[in-house]
Amino acid sequence: MATNPAEVLSLPKPAWAADEVGMLYDMAHRFMSEEIAPRYDEFEKNEMVDRESWRKAGAAGLLCASMPEEYGGSGGTFAHESAIIEAIGHVGVDGFGIGLHNSIVAPYVLHYGSEEQKKKWLPKLATGELIGAIAMTEPGAGSDLQGVKTRAQKDGNQYKINGSKTFITNGQLANFIIVVTKTDPEKGAKGTSLIVVETDEVEGFERGRNLDKIGLKANDTSELFFNDMRVPTSNLLGHEEGQGFVQLMQQLPQERLQIGTGAIAMIERALALTIDYVKERKAFGKAIIDFQNTQFKLAELKTEATIGRVFYNDCVTRHIAGGLDPVTASMAKYWLSDLQGKVVDECLQLHGGYGYMNEYPIARMFRDARVQRIYGGTNEIMKLLIGRSL
Numbered sequence: 369m370a371t372n373p374a375e376v377l378s379l380p381k382p383a384w385a386a387d388e389v390g391m392l393y394d395m396a397h398r399f400m401s402e403e404i405a406p407r408y409d410e411f412e413k414n415e416m417v418d419r420e421s422w423r424k425a426g427a428a429g430l431l432c433a434s435m436p437e438e439y440g441g442s443g444g445t446f447a448h449e450s451a452i453i454e455a456i457g458h459v460g461v462d463g464f465g466i467g468l469h470n471s472i473v474a475p476y477v478l479h480y481g482s483e484e485q486k487k488k489w490l491p492k493l494a495t496g497e498l499i500g501a502i503a504m505t506e507p508g509a510g511s512d513l514q515g516v517k518t519r520a521q522k523d524g525n526q527y528k529i530n531g532s533k534t535f536i537t538n539g540q541l542a543n544f545i546i547v548v549t550k551t552d553p554e555k556g557a558k559g560t561s562l563i564v565v566e567t568d569e570v571e572g573f574e575r576g577r578n579l580d581k582i583g584l585k586a587n588d589t590s591e592l593f594f595n596d597m598r599v600p601t602s603n604l605l606g607h608e609e610g611q612g613f614v615q616l617m618q619q620l621p622q623e624r625l626q627i628g629t630g631a632i633a634m635i636e637r638a639l640a641l642t643i644d645y646v647k648e649r650k651a652f653g654k655a656i657i658d659f660q661n662t663q664f665k666l667a668e669l670k671t672e673a674t675i676g677r678v679f680y681n682d683c684v685t686r687h688i689a690g691g692l693d694p695v696t697a698s699m700a701k702y703w704l705s706d707l708q709g710k711v712v713d714e715c716l717q718l719h720g721g722y723g724y725m726n727e728y729p730i731a732r733m734f735r736d737a738r739v740q741r742i743y744g745g746t747n748e749i750m751k752l753l754i755g756r757s758l
């Protein structure tokens with residue numbers, strides 16, 4: 369029987385993964401296996417998952433799992449989001465951008481939106497009628513978000529927005545985009561505001577290329593352009609302008625933790641697949657697993673993966689209890705994505721030449737894993753943040 373990625377580390381389940389979170393994981397796993405995996409090659413070729421799949425995910429209760437029920441969500445916590453992202457990782461459909469939609473975009477609306485905004489947007493985000501994105505990065509501002517140039521000028525009851533963004537996840541499909549703007553460029557970080565753009569309703573909004581990436585092929589990553597784009601002032605998130613930087617700083621820990629979720633899930637899948645492979649494949653008259661080097665390598669990787677899983681589970685426990693502190697969230701993002709890169713690389717090596725062939729899942733994992741060290745704040749920036757706490 370094939371090794372199960374969810375059980376490859378033989379660890380006890382943390383309390384937050386019990387009962388209905390476990391059931392949600394099973395349901396999400398079934399959905400990803402039956403609805404997404406069979407069409408994944410097509411999605412990679414099209415460089416996006418189709419809208420219909422987003423709608424189906426909504427109907428299955430996989431969108432906005434941690435949003436309150438009164439706004440169309442499932443009333444869960446980050447544990448529920450973790451279960452969904454882990455299922456995505458264990459099935460190997462990492463390009464389906466639900467994690468960003470659920471645990472990054474929707475929470476901005478929940479935490480900073482007015483009652484009216486929450487009632488207007490969250491139910492549609494929960495069905496998949498709205499697909500979410502967050503647009504921070506610009507051609508000239510990535511790690512240094514204070515350098516954002518996109519300008520939002522008040523004009524009556526509208527904002528006139530000019531600027532451009534790049535590398536935006538879900539950027540071709542998204543019709544609900546939280547845009548990081550400067551409402552008062554003189555004030556630097558304190559002049560930053562988050563403004564929601566419902567792309568179906570505005571003029572002056574243009575999507576650029578669906579960017580040609582080395583991995584995560586099934587995810588659309590896009591340039592966006594704003595040319596005198598007019599958005600109602602009521603789309604500002606927060607009760608006044610200038611709150612954007614603080615809002616970003618408050619939400620980034622969860623974004624970073626969920627990058628860790630994807631990392632640990634892929635680590636477990638890579639190990640499970642590799643253990644199966646080395647038991648099957650033979651050289652010099654014996655199975656690859658019978659070489660001591662293979663056993664030592666996999667022993668090291670399993671040990672590190674176990675340390676990673678225990679650390680991740682603890683981060684989630686703390687996050688659910690009251691919010692993970694930004695320094696630990698940075699550690700989770702940096703350390704787990706670094707480990708992911710290492711594990712996937714070593715597992716590919718144990719596949720020999722077959723590991724380099726796209727028909728073997730480990731090859732796709734190798735390509736998909738690389739960006740985890742870059743987005744959500746590069747791992748160098750994570751070390752900078754950790755360093756500041758010393």
Ligand SMILES: Cc1cc2nc3c(=O)[nH]c(=O)nc-3n(C[C@H](O)[C@H](O)[C@H](O)COP(=O)(O)OP(=O)(O)OC[C@H]3O[C@@H](n4cnc5c(N)ncnc54)[C@H](O)[C@@H]3O)c2cc1C
Binds near residue numbers: 505535536589746748
């Ligand atoms: C596939 C993909 C999806 C993405 N999705 C999104 C998204 O949905 N929304 C969004 O807003 N952005 C997104 N991004 C952008 C991503 O967050 C940025 O690429 C990232 O923050 C790095 O910014 P940069 O590319 O401008 O690199 P730069 O900031 O130019 O960095 C280049 C190098 O310099 C290093 N560096 C920079 N500053 C320092 C410093 N102070 N000390 C030490 N080293 C430093 C960096 O670590 C990096 O190695 C995505 C990117 C990719 C590739």
